[in-house]
Amino acid sequence: MSIRSITVAALISIILILAGLWVGQNVNLLPVAASANAPLYDQLFRVLLSVSTVLFLTIFSILIFSLIRFRRQMFESDDGLSLQNNLGLEILWTAIPAVIILVIGLYSYDIYDQMGGMVPLKKADNIYQSGKQAAIKGLETEQTVLVEGDKKPQDQKVWGGIGLGTISTENHTVPIEVTAMQFAFIFKYPSQNIVTGELHVPVGRPVELRMEAKDVIHAFWVPEFRLKQDIIPGQLTLLSFTPTRTGTYPIVCAELCGPYHGGMRSQVIVDEPDVFDEWLVTNTPSTVAANSNLSIG
Ligand SMILES: [Cu+2]
Structure with missing residues (x-):
C-alpha cells in the first residue's frame, strides 16, 4: 500500500467517525424523556446510533464504490479474476465486528445494571x-x-x-x-x-x-x-x-x-x-x- 492510499483511507475513516458522532448527537429519534431513567437509556441509544451510522456509511460506500469501479466493461464477456483467501483481510473483518459487539454487549450490561436490572x-x-x-x-x-x-x-x-x-x-x-x-x-x-x-x-x-x-x-x-x-x-x-x-x-x-x-x-x-x-x-x-x-x- 502506498502512503497516498493509507492517507486517503485514514482521512475517510476520520470523516466517517465524525459523521457517526454527529448523527448520534444531533439526530433524535426518541420521544421526550420523562423519567430519571431516560438519560441512561438515551446515552446507550446515542452510542448505538453512532456505531450503526459509521457501519452503514462504511458498508454502503464500499458497496456503491465497488459497483461502479468494478462493473463489467462494455464488450467484456470473460469471467472476472479468481481471487481466493486473504488471511489478513479475513482476520480483520472478523476481529472488527467481534470487538464492536463485545464493547456494545458490556456497555449494555452496564447500563442495565445501573438501572437496577440485575437485582433479584x-x-x-x-x-x-x-x-x-x-x-x-x-x-x-x-x-x-x-x-x-x-x-x-x-x-x-x-x-x-x-x-x-x-x-x-x-x-x-x-x-x-x-x-x-x-x-x-x-x-x-x-x-x-x-x-x-x-x-x-x-x-x-x-x-x-x-x-x-x-x-x-x-x-x-x-x-x-x-x-x-x-x-x-x-x-x-x-x-x-x-x-x-x-x-x-x-x-x-x-x-x-x-x-x-x-x-x-x-x-x-x-x-x-x-x-x-x-x-x-x-x-x-x-x-x-x-x-x-x-x-x-
Ligand atoms: Cu396485553
Whole structure:
C-alpha cells in the first residue's frame, strides 16, 4: 500500500467517525424523556446510533464504490479474476465486528445494571413491601407528623429491580399495584384503596409498580420513561421509576397478548405533587377518607 492510499483511507475513516458522532448527537429519534431513567437509556441509544451510522456509511460506500469501479466493461464477456483467501483481510473483518459487539454487549450490561436490572426480584419486592407499609403508616400518622413539624423521615433503603437504580431515596415512594388482563391495565393505590384505569403519578417522586397478570403475558411499556417490564400470570414483577416531566404519556402493552392486543393501551398522567395529592384525596373512597384524607406522601 502506498502512503497516498493509507492517507486517503485514514482521512475517510476520520470523516466517517465524525459523521457517526454527529448523527448520534444531533439526530433524535426518541420521544421526550420523562423519567430519571431516560438519560441512561438515551446515552446507550446515542452510542448505538453512532456505531450503526459509521457501519452503514462504511458498508454502503464500499458497496456503491465497488459497483461502479468494478462493473463489467462494455464488450467484456470473460469471467472476472479468481481471487481466493486473504488471511489478513479475513482476520480483520472478523476481529472488527467481534470487538464492536463485545464493547456494545458490556456497555449494555452496564447500563442495565445501573438501572437496577440485575437485582433479584425477591429483594426488589421486599423494598416494595416496606414502601407500601411506610405509605399506609404515613396515612395513619400524617397528622402527628404535621404537628411535629418538618421532621422528615430519612429513607435509607437499598434500591433494586428494573428502574430502581435511578431512583432517589429522598422522597417516599408511591406504591401502586398493577393488574393486567385481556385487554386492560388496572391500577390500585393500596394505601388509599383507589382503583383506576389510568395511572396518576407525581413528578419527582419515586413510583413502584407491583405487577401481576390475570390471564396471559402482557408488558407494561411507557416509551417516554424508557422502561418496559413483562407482566406474567402467577409471577410477580416490579418496575420502578421517578417521573421528571409533567404530562400525559401512553402506556402500551408490549407483549402480543391476544386479538385485541393492539388496543391494550392506557395513559400515565404525571402531575405536580400537590395536584397529585388533590387527585388522591378526591378519589379516595369515603370509607378510607373517613379515617384520613391525607396523601400517601
Ligand atoms: Cu396485553
